[in-house]
Amino acid sequence: MLEPSHNNELPAIPGKRYFTIGEVSELCAVKPHVLRYWEQEFPQLKPVKRRGNRRYYQREDVLTIRQIRSLLYDQGYTIGGARQRMTTEEPDALQLDIQAVIKETIEELEDVLKVLAPGK
Numbered sequence: 640m641l642e643p644s645h646n647n648e649l650p651a652i653p654g655k656r657y658f659t660i661g662e663v664s665e666l667c668a669v670k671p672h673v674l675r676y677w678e679q680e681f682p683q684l685k686p687v688k689r690r691g692n693r694r695y696y697q698r699e700d701v702l703t704i705r706q707i708r709s710l711l712y713d714q715g716y717t718i719g720g721a722r723q724r725m726t727t728e729e730p731d732a733l734q735l736d737i738q739a740v741i742k743e744t745i746e747e748l749e750d751v752l753k754v755l756a757p758g759k
Contacts, residue, residue, distance in 0.1 A: 649705065651743055657687070657695040667704045677707055680718050683725060702739065 650666055660671045667674075674694075678684045683703050686694040696704075703725075710721035 652701050660694045663696045666701055667708055
């Protein structure tokens with residue numbers, strides 16, 4: 640399977656509350672061991688840990704991971720540079736995340752509308 644190079648090619652984030660590390664790995668096209676490493680490097684990543692130290696990520700975590708992925712893989716930042724960019728420009732990044740969620744929600748609603756009203 641080819642890994643998407645840009646975040647806009649990544650799959651839509653399902654509307655559920657918690658995601659396992661495997662699900663997040665698929666949603667963000669990043670291997671689980673990379674996610675565990677990023678938890679150590681980026682203080683913004685704090686998945687909930689439950690039984691047996693199992694990680695459960697929330698939607699904000701998935702958006703943060705996608706942002707980290709974009710900084711590292713698409714924009715060419717180093718880990719240190721990406722960490723600094725995320726801490727110094729967090730309000731801007733948060734605004735971009737909100738816009739991405741709104742765009743994604745609109746697309747999902749348009750898909751639902753197509754199913755409910757075929758032929759229009």
